[in-house]
Amino acid sequence: MTWKRETDEIERRRELALNQGGEAAIAKQHSQNRLTIRERIEKLIDPGSLEEMGPAAGTPVYDENGVLTGLDPANFVLGFGKVGGRRIVVGGEDFTLRGGSPSAAGLRKSVYAEELAVQYRLPLVRLHEGSGGSVGGTGGKGSSLPSPVNAPARFRSVAQAMGTVPVASAALGAVAGLPAGRLVASHFSVMSKSTAQILTAGPAVVARAMGEQKTKDELGGWKVHTKNGTVDNGAEDEASCIAEIRRFLSYMPDNIYQLAPVINCDDPVDRCDEHLIEVVPRNRRQAFDMRSIIASVVDRESFFEMGRGYGRSQITGLARLNGQTVGVWANDGKFLAGSMTADGAHKARRFMELCETFSFPIVSLVDEPGFMIGSQAEREATIRHGASAVLTAALTTVPWVSVMIRRSFGVAQAAHYGPDGYVIAWPSAESGPLPVEGGVAVAFRREIEAAPDPDARRRELEEQLAAKQSPFPRAEALGVHDLIDPRQTRPELCRWLDRVQPLLPSLLGPTAFSIRP
Amino acid sequence: MTKVELETGGSVWKMLVKPGDQVAQGDTLFILEVMKMEVPYPAPISGEVSATHIAEGDAVEEDQLAVEISP
Numbered sequence: 259m260t261w262k263r264e265t266d267e268i269e270r271r272r273e274l275a276l277n278q279g280g281e282a283a284i285a286k287q288h289s290q291n292r293l294t295i296r297e298r299i300e301k302l303i304d305p306g307s308l309e310e311m312g313p314a315a316g317t318p319v320y321d322e323n324g325v326l327t328g329l330d331p332a333n334f335v336l337g338f339g340k341v342g343g344r345r346i347v348v349g350g351e352d353f354t355l356r357g358g359s360p361s362a363a364g365l366r367k368s369v370y371a372e373e374l375a376v377q378y379r380l381p382l383v384r385l386h387e388g389s390g391g392s393v394g395g396t397g398g399k400g401s402s403l404p405s406p407v408n409a410p411a412r413f414r415s416v417a418q419a420m421g422t423v424p425v426a427s428a429a430l431g432a433v434a435g436l437p438a439g440r441l442v443a444s445h446f447s448v449m450s451k452s453t454a455q456i457l458t459a460g461p462a463v464v465a466r467a468m469g470e471q472k473t474k475d476e477l478g479g480w481k482v483h484t485k486n487g488t489v490d491n492g493a494e495d496e497a498s499c500i501a502e503i504r505r506f507l508s509y510m511p512d513n514i515y516q517l518a519p520v521i522n523c524d525d526p527v528d529r530c531d532e533h534l535i536e537v538v539p540r541n542r543r544q545a546f547d548m549r550s551i552i553a554s555v556v557d558r559e560s561f562f563e564m565g566r567g568y569g570r571s572q573i574t575g576l577a578r579l580n581g582q583t584v585g586v587w588a589n590d591g592k593f594l595a596g597s598m599t600a601d602g603a604h605k606a607r608r609f610m611e612l613c614e615t616f617s618f619p620i621v622s623l624v625d626e627p628g629f630m631i632g633s634q635a636e637r638e639a640t641i642r643h644g645a646s647a648v649l650t651a652a653l654t655t656v657p658w659v660s661v662m663i664r665r666s667f668g669v670a671q672a673a674h675y676g677p678d679g680y681v682i683a684w685p686s687a688e689s690g691p692l693p694v695e696g697g698v699a700v701a702f703r704r705e706i707e708a709a710p711d712p713d714a715r716r717r718e719l720e721e722q723l724a725a726k727q728s729p730f731p732r733a734e735a736l737g738v739h740d741l742i743d744p745r746q747t748r749p750e751l752c753r754w755l756d757r758v759q760p761l762l763p764s765l766l767g768p769t770a771f772s773i774r775p
Numbered sequence: 776m777t778k779v780e781l782e783t784g785g786s787v788w789k790m791l792v793k794p795g796d797q798v799a800q801g802d803t804l805f806i807l808e809v810m811k812m813e814v815p816y817p818a819p820i821s822g823e824v825s826a827t828h829i830a831e832g833d834a835v836e837e838d839q840l841a842v843e844i845s846p
Contacts, residue, residue, distance in 0.1 A: 541813075543811065543812055543813045544812070544813050544815075545812045545813060545814050545815070570782070591812060592782075592812075592814050593782060593783055593809075594783055594809060594810055595809060595810035595811065595812040597810060627810070630810075693811075695811055696811075
């Protein structure tokens with residue numbers, strides 16, 4: 259007597275689970291240019307590396323004789339897999355079943371994703387397409403009792419995951435309700451421009467509650483959500499979203515108790531790009547291309563920008579110096595002069611929190627004219643969001659290097675320098691309480707008005723004061739560690755990283771603050 | 776037809792092209808003034824300027840259509 263009958267039954271159930279929502283539902287998914295969750299996971303992970311958790315979970319269907327005739331699989335697929343040889347936890351809703359709205363077993367598996375990642379201390383990737391609960395409930399056939407008061411708080415593990423392991427999420431179709439809330443609770447999120455929308459509530463609910471008639475894309479397409487920071491990045495399609503997640507993970511350690519992997523670097527640490535000596539125009543009104551500076555100083559092709567579409571006066575991303583992960587934060591003078599806007603401050607704060615959580619040294623390339631001003635900026639509470647960024651910088655414990663590229667003014671500039679940071683300045687650096695152009699007109703108003711040629715007097719005063727804001731007096735007073743030839747920036751940064759490297763292991767583990775959405 | 780749209784509001788400081796001009800990719804089409812900074816807009820492609828929708832001195836807004844270029 260063997261257990262053959264039961265092992266056959268196990269096999270049959272496995273096959274039923276792999277059928278997902280059935281041929282018709284899968285064909286419909288494909289006809290809308292969307293992959294199924296199992297195909298998505300295959301694209302993300304190394305071939306054959308899936309170790310599924312709870313594949314047998316689902317809602318059984320019995321005939322009148324009590325014989326199992328079918329199994330509606332849990333509509334959330336969950337498991338371990340490997341990305342570039344490193345194990346992760348991966349999960350996502352199965353949209354071919356109930357449109358991704360959680361079934362009883364699907365909900366159990368989905369909330370288990372964060373717990374598994376925290377327990378095993380592994381990066382978590384969520385591939386979302388689905389909605390939240392339905393007024394009809396989860397459709398479970400068993401007990402219909404609601405959760406007891408002492409059930410674990412559902413979002414505690416979501417928050418814990420963000421403080422323990424890298425979390426990356428993609429929106430690959432319509433994502434609403436609970437999946438949308440988890441999508442944004444990530445260190446990196448990306449949405450597919452061609453197939454995804456992110457909705458707090460969909461068009462029908464909005465029409466009923468608000469009387470607003472909008473399509474899914476108008477409400478929550480990529481044009482809305484890459485510009486407001488709901489997601490960090492937009493990518494053309496599902497495949498490019500998954501490629502971005504793989505790239506993000508390559509910079510990350512497995513958890514906060516480890517340092518990020520160091521890869522072989524074939525880009526010489528003493529490379530000096532010639533264009534850096536002329537990249538900042540002498541005419542102080544002319545903007546320059548900060549991204550070309552970033553590209554010149556970090557390892558070739560290693561800059562991975564996050565959040566390019568929002569808070570655009572600030573540039574944030576991960577990069578490598580001599581093969582090691584660093585966070586890079588810079589101003590984009592081409593966008594609102596690089597000033598600290600409310601959304602730019604929010605983006606910068608989150609970015610510093612990411613670096614603090616995972617012990618990434620921060621490279622700050624400074625061209626900060628100050629907080630954004632004007633009535634819109636006041637309405638957006640710029641000073642409050644800005645001060646939040648400034649205080650976050652002050653509380654970080656990771657090593658910083660700040661390169662004064664050009665302007666460094668006002669309260670806002672303080673956000674660009676970490677405690678005990680290493681500070682070097684280019685010859686083009688200018689700093690002070692506020693830029694001369696604004697300051698002179700205010701401080702010398704009477705003198706300018708009384709002059710025979712007020713405009714000429716104003717320009718004269720501006721030139722005199724601009725000379726005082728040069729970096730040479732600052733260096734004489736040890737106000738910077740050194741003045742450097744801009745072409746020497748990369749070697750200088752690599753030497754700095756080599757000096758601070760031994761400090762990093764002592765920073766590992768939980769931090770005083772981590773990161774929240 | 777390639778459209779050049781404005782990334783920010785500001786004012787148009789200098790228009791360097793007019794309809795009918797030939798431009799090479801990277802040539803500056805116009806310069807905005809934003810927060811006292813000059814922000815040049817380069818041609819995304821080579822071709823002929825088929826229309827301009829902004830003029831020097833205009834106060835302009837984010838996403839506004841500025842120039843159209845035919846390859």
